[in-house]
Amino acid sequence: MAQLAKEAGPRGSLPAEALASLATDVSSEPVVVETVLCLGECIDRAQRGGIDLVVVDEALGSDAEEIVARLRRRGPALVVLQRSASDAAALAWFRRGAAECVVADRNFAALRHAVREQIERGSALRAAGVEGRGATPAVDEILRHPLVLVDPAGSITFANPAAERILGSPQADLRGRPFLEFLADETGESALAAALERGEPSPSIETRVLRDDGRVVPIGLSWGPIIAGGSQPSGAVAVFQSLADVQQWRALALQTEKMASIGQLAAGVAHEINNPMGFIHSNLFQMSEYVADLRQVWSRVEVLLKAVASDDSDWLERAGADLAEAADERDVSFLLQDLAKAIRESQEGSERIRHIVQDLRDYSHQDTGERVLADLNQCLDSTANIVWPMMKHLVVLSKRYGELPPVPCYPIQLKQVFMNLLVNAYQAIEEAVEKRIHPGDLGTVTLTTGPHDGGVLVEISDTGAGIATDHLDRIFDPFFTTKKVGVGTGLGLSTSFNIVRRHGGTLRVESWPGRGTTFRIQLPLLHEEHEEIGSEPE
């Protein structure tokens, strides 16, 4: 039986029928509704115990705030009835400790739904042997997540509304079905066995829910045993969470980081394009002047041809002298020679631009979302080509590529890792060079690849400033950066680390302050993933 305390507003704003319907409408279990009219009475009643849920009317103003503040984590779940929709106000209520906020509508449907949901959560907890709802912050937290209880055989005995939404079926249809039926792979199985047989909680795993309607939802899942009374678990509780949003966030973070590294490259690329653009642009103007000059000379040639045809020797002589003078004045031999040279140089410049654009296109090419077999030497090389213009004035690039088998991977993501590491290597060298004693000293970036331990190894080493020892264990943390504001997002290495891990590989670092840093990426050739492996589209 659930007990419900109801705080009616002083303005009598909650109609009696709404209260009555709460008693009959919300649960198959009998619900007792009690009404209190003021702050003191409410606190007294709650402290006497036996109350599962308190509905607080926002219209009580500061009294409502005080009720929530004083009753939070003291037993009853707190539902706040808002008088008008406001996300900011709802957020404030959640911060104060409300379990739910609903806006008052005409027939209080939202309120009834919220109360029903809270009562079911309470039942689930009691079934799981956890008494006193909202007793600890951890329990509060668990209640917001999808939650499923299973019996010792692994069949579902309870699913809360959040779990119903993810599993795609109402509780009535879920009851009695093995929970493992809903998982698209076996990763959840051994964890459940550990909970049921040995009474051990499982660490979180990432897996996928396969719904009856065919939809697949990525989830993070952990199991806990339910031990009530005896030493044998009487069931297990699965707490999970949809990772659909998390995965979207990851994709976004990836894109953000990519844009940031492109921002850093913009200077290098713009410089590299503007140089050839500069001389092509100027050459075209000069060439058109050359052509104008040559046309002037040619007009004298035409006169000379007429003179030849006329048999007029004076005219012929005059025209000849005219032509010679014009040709000399315009320096025709230089013009012809330099015109050819200007054309050649401009062609070379346009070829340079074409290359840069090609490399950029390769880099920004979107991943198809499937793993493909790719040549990592080629991935590394094309990425190095993009970074090269930026670093060439400070860096000698040494390439030691070994023979590599095709690697199943997301090539664009790996290229981003290479890009991050190359940009870091360059910046480390830049930092070292800023303190240089002999101007003109260059740093070295060494790219080494080769087969290793049944997989492949890609190493990016620099002779830059190195990483301080006390920073070394933090460099993969998100937003950790020692770079100046605007230079880095602090996400590069953390993103890189995650990408490599998603490939089933490792990213390790060794650094010697003042001497340089080596990043070492190891990738397996086989990675357990139930995905088709195609070949990289060229």
Add this chain to the structure above:
Amino acid sequence: MSRGARRVLLLVDDDPRILSALYRVLRREGYELLTAETTAEALRMIDENPIDCVLSDHKMPEMTGLELLEQVAKRHPHAARLLITGWNLEIDASELARLGVQRVLSKPWDDAELKQALRAAMNGGER
């Protein structure tokens, strides 16, 4: 004016195609044109010749254009100093002022603007 009627203009850029294009634009402007592909070569020319003006690229190996112009300022304080660069956002404006750089031109440049900037810089630099 340093010597004779012709002013001496030194062009510095690590990209020879740029030097070649600048030469085309300026060959009939009445200057004596010197070109250098490295800052070391440029410094040697500065030591060996009376220079009226240096037009230098900024981003070069060994030394930036700004560092080169700092050397020019020491050795030929009266020489006009200009930069030409493909990406001028990375140049510190206060450094430009400190080193008395008259003008920063961007690549691609406008030929007429380039000629005008050089004339203006050299007339201003004649003290």
